[in-house]
Amino acid sequence: MTNLELSWALAEMGDLLELKGEEAFKVRAYHRAARALEHLEEEAAGLHVRGELERIPGVGKNLAKKIAELLETGRSTFLEQLRQEVPPGLRDMLAVPGLGAKSVRLIHQHLGITTLEELERAARERKIRRLPGMGSKTELAILRGLDMLKEHRDRVPLGIARPLGRLFCRQIAALPGVTRVEVAGSLRRGRPMVGDVDLLVGVKGPTEVKEVMARHPQVKEVLQEEANRLSLRTWAGVKVEIFLVPDDKFAPAWMYLTGSRAHLEELKRFTAGGRLSPESLGLPSNLEEVAASFSSEEELYSRLGLPYIIPEWREGRGEVLAAREGRLPAPLSPEDIKGDLHVHTCYSDGLHTIREMVEAARARGYRYLAITEHSRSLVVARGLNVEQLLAQREEIARINRELEDFVVLSGIEVDILPDGCLDLEDDILASLDIVIASIHSGFNQTEEQIMARLEAAMRHPWVDIIGHPTGRMLGRRPPYAVNLERLLELAAETGTILEINASPDRLDLDEDAARRAKEHGVILAVNTDAHDTARLDDMGYGITVARRGWLGAQDILNTRELDGVLKALKRNKRKWGQGSPPREERPRP
DNA sequence: GCCGTTTTCGGCCCGACTGTTTTCAGTCG
Numbered sequence: 001m002t003n004l005e006l007s008w009a010l011a012e013m014g015d016l017l018e019l020k021g022e023e024a025f026k027v028r029a030y031h032r033a034a035r036a037l038e039h040l041e042e043e044a045a046g047l048h049v050r051g052e053l054e055r056i057p058g059v060g061k062n063l064a065k066k067i068a069e070l071l072e073t074g075r076s077t078f079l080e081q082l083r084q085e086v087p088p089g090l091r092d093m094l095a096v097p098g099l100g101a102k103s104v105r106l107i108h109q110h111l112g113i114t115t116l117e118e119l120e121r122a123a124r125e126r127k128i129r130r131l132p133g134m135g136s137k138t139e140l141a142i143l144r145g146l147d148m149l150k151e152h153r154d155r156v157p158l159g160i161a162r163p164l165g166r167l168f169c170r171q172i173a174a175l176p177g178v179t180r181v182e183v184a185g186s187l188r189r190g191r192p193m194v195g196d197v198d199l200l201v202g203v204k205g206p207t208e209v210k211e212v213m214a215r216h217p218q219v220k221e222v223l224q225e226e227a228n229r230l231s232l233r234t235w236a237g238v239k240v241e242i243f244l245v246p247d248d249k250f251a252p253a254w255m256y257l258t259g260s261r262a263h264l265e266e267l268k269r270f271t272a273g274g275r276l277s278p279e280s281l282g283l284p285s286n287l288e289e290v291a292a293s294f295s296s297e298e299e300l301y302s303r304l305g306l307p308y309i310i311p312e313w314r315e316g317r318g319e320v321l322a323a324r325e326g327r328l329p330a331p332l333s334p335e336d337i338k339g340d341l342h343v344h345t346c347y348s349d350g351l352h353t354i355r356e357m358v359e360a361a362r363a364r365g366y367r368y369l370a371i372t373e374h375s376r377s378l379v380v381a382r383g384l385n386v387e388q389l390l391a392q393r394e395e396i397a398r399i400n401r402e403l404e405d406f407v408v409l410s411g412i413e414v415d416i417l418p419d420g421c422l423d424l425e426d427d428i429l430a431s432l433d434i435v436i437a438s439i440h441s442g443f444n445q446t447e448e449q450i451m452a453r454l455e456a457a458m459r460h461p462w463v464d465i466i467g468h469p470t471g472r473m474l475g476r477r478p479p480y481a482v483n484l485e486r487l488l489e490l491a492a493e494t495g496t497i498l499e500i501n502a503s504p505d506r507l508d509l510d511e512d513a514a515r516r517a518k519e520h521g522v523i524l525a526v527n528t529d530a531h532d533t534a535r536l537d538d539m540g541y542g543i544t545v546a547r548r549g550w551l552g553a554q555d556i557l558n559t560r561e562l563d564g565v566l567k568a569l570k571r572n573k574r575k576w577g578q579g580s581p582p583r584e585e586r587p588r589p
Numbered sequence: 590g591c592c593g594t595t596t597t598c599g600g601c602c603c604g605a606c607t608g609t610t611t612t613c614a615g616t617c618g
Contacts, residue, residue, distance in 0.1 A: 014590095023590085024601095025590065025591085026590040028590080028591095028601080029590030030590070032590090057591095059591080060590070060592075062590060062591085098615095098616070099616085100617085102615060133609070133610090133613095133614070134608090134609085135609055135610095137608055138608065379602090379604060382602085440618075441605080441606095441618090
């Protein structure tokens with residue numbers, strides 16, 4: 001069992017314990033251990049063999065025993081017992097914004113409600129408001145929350161679907177008779193929310209893929225089974241579709257299952273009667289015939305006279321014609337990224353030290369890293385005051401003196417306060433290498449108020465980047481009242497860089513906004529906002545957003561070498577004009 | 590539940606916001 005699966009199991013235990021009404025600190029212990037496992041560099045299985053599970057931070061005797069059972073048997077009697085005791089629908093109800101465990105318990109105890117459908121009915125029938133401590137506003141908030149969930153009904157964020165897909169791929173690939181396994185569908189196209197995890201399995205000879213996956217410990221139920229298809233639902237509620245194809249039909253099947261339908265339609269229109277006739281290319285006159293006879297996607301596109309169209313573009317948004325006319329950029333790739341400009345450390349609410357973050361960044365081939373903690377008003381996140389910030393700047397300077405091939409930038413993620421002021425004084429902001437400004441409070445302000453705050457920040461001389469510009473949390477919180485067009489105009493006018501926050505909880509800006517930003521000539525930075533070393537890998541999600549927004553390396557700030565990055569920052573344009581930074585001004589000794 | 594130590598149990602993230610209630614509880618970041 002992998003760390004990720006262990007983490008999921010512990011998180012589920014934590015949720016179920018909370019719903020049972022367990023003490024908050026105990027609940028938190030499970031969630032903390034789940035987080036530790038998710039971000040563990042080493043496989044827990046290895047630790048277990050050496051009897052060192054308790055070396056995992058947040059894991060003591062008790063949790064070590066539960067983890068050991070999971071590792072040895074793939075199951076947990078404790079978890080199975082909890083699942084018996086707590087109706088599974090209650091965990092779904094926790095996902096309703098504004099509903100916590102206490103309210104879910106109250107609603108369950110008084111009204112016997114165990115599913116989201118029953119919850120909605122009760123709210124519509126005005127039964128919730130009659131419960132002690134509940135009122136009409138709570139009831140309306142629940143209905144609003146349910147609406148928001150429904151928008152993503154049965155949809156899973158990419159941040160959950162992608163790791164699950166990769167995990168299942170690895171496990172299926174190890175089974176006999178399997179020649180190849182790949183993800184397909186909207187997951188492969190990188191949509192921010194996907195309906196299910198589509199897996200395509202190439203097989204040769206007999207195989208037990210279906211049998212093994214049907215009794216996989218992650219799997220709650222088999223939804224449907226056919227000769228070449230298995231449909232499952234995991235305990236986390238994710239639908240998984242496994243398709244089996246003979247090895248030699250893999251490429252056409254992969255193409256077809258990746259879609260999207262709209263893209264395949266676009267391809268069809270292109271080959272049949274578009275400006276290019278299939279006959280003139282010596283091709284069969286319909287896509288099906290072409291599709292039946294190619295051994296790779298590259299070959300298919302090439303035979304259609306097209307450059308390869310990456311899965312992220314296959315949405316039927318004009319990509320076929322754009323490809324034909326050479327209007328698609330060379331897609332952004334992980335190798336293009338030279339550094340991360342937004343990370344946290346244990347100075348504020350991060351997990352790791354500056355040095356640990358730096359080492360992790362270097363291990364990923366980066367050339368620079370900007371340390372950007374929260375500012376003082378964000379007390380929950382242990383935001384830094386001036387003294388702490390100066391101390392951190394000192395430490396960064398020390399680290400920079402030791403580093404040969406890498407530069408740490410001293411920055412801040414300063415709060416844009418509800419009145420539009422920044423949370424730190426100008427002279428402090430001026431003395432840093434880079435300043436990100438973000439909104440973390442006053443989410444319910446009007447568009448006028450929000451835009452006034454953002455405008456003030458963007459017009460501020462020392463604000464280089466706006467962090468997570470719309471504030472959305474995928475499937476959990478709508479964006480605050482941002483006028484996107486105005487935001488882009490202001491960014492272009494003031495030379496402010498906008499962030500594509502790569503955290504899979506946010507993906508903010510989103511792909512459409514990113515594409516519009518490019519049209520406005522706005523520079524974007526893909527940042528992870530990582531709070532620990534492992535989350536530096538979230539960069540992949542941000543790259544997916546950029547690719548889906550038809551962006552290339554030239555559109556992204558942190559594909560540049562450090563000099564290029566510094567030159568693009570508003571602060572330095574003022575100081576240096578259009579030229580290069582004078583050597584003594586560069587943030588390295 | 591874990592952790593640290595004061596080695597046997599008390600502290601663990603805290604303040605803003607909202608809604609309900611009229612002094613506080615629950616949720617969230």
